[in-house]
Amino acid sequence: MSATVVPPDPTIGAMLIGSILGAIAYGFTASQGYMYYSRSLKEPLPARLWVFATCLIDTVNTAFMTHLQYHYFLNNYGNPAAFMTPVWSLVSMVLLTAVVSFMVRAMFIRSVYQMSYSNPVPTVILGLLSTFNLVCGVLATVKFLTIKDGNFQTIKEYVYLDFASAIAADVAVAAALLVYFTSHKGGSARTQSMLQKLHMYIIGTGSLTVIIAVVALATFVAMPQKFVFLTPFMVWSKFYTNSLLSSLNIAKRSRDATVSVSLNNVVPPRYPGQLSGSLSGSNNTHSGQLSNSGPEITIQRVTESDEDFKSSYPLGKGL
Structure with missing residues (x-):
């Protein structure tokens, strides 16, 4: 008598959709990265190295995303039990996403520090929020390694903390940038006009990371045993990297003479x-x-x- 085959969870397609969207988003990252380095020869070396490290980590994150698709949909084709245990590449993506978000926020927090005339108070507050999110990402990564039976309920508190701390840090950074953007009056009238458009663009792109995190958190809270939350999660780090690169590129273009x-x-x-x-x-x-x-x-x-x-x-x- 043949063994009964347990059908896979119908929401595993969310993992595949997330990978496809993540690959598309990485294409934009590569394009923005090329634009940045083709025009950044006069930029400070630390800035270029920091951006390079951020892009490199996001590239590794994309490679891990490809590996988990190969593991689940090819190596374990027809084996629904494989989805009960997170593969190492999926677990690593949790950590790398936390690192990418931390590095991107560091660049924007640096801007807050300079626009506040080296005021340490907002910088320290934003730095602590971002560091706390990084710690939550590390803890969530460690807890993901303990899942053996597909029961995400055992780690839900750590996942909640990871998403919630990221949302809090991103909102705080965006609010600080908005406050100092609107209060800063340096430069000529033409410069201020350019900056006003630039600020709205940066706040808009930065808000996308908050929206993605909110969607991921909401889907995980509503369906913790499903894979739906993986769709927004897999594109999350790409939005961070694109937010940084597009901001740097538009700043460079706005700085050019007219x-x-x-x-x-x-x-x-x-x-x-x-x-x-x-x-x-x-x-x-x-x-x-x-x-x-x-x-x-x-x-x-x-x-x-x-x-x-x-x-x-x-x-x-x-x-």
């Missing part, structure tokens, strides 16, 4: 036959020359100094 026409530099038109120069006294010969026909317009390239922009937006100069 071309404008200054009406003060429009030269009155000269027409054929109009002479420039002076007559030679003894020979009565013309020493001037005819000007070209048509109006002559001088276009002035208006450039904001790097220091003006950087003082208004510290993330523009990196670590």
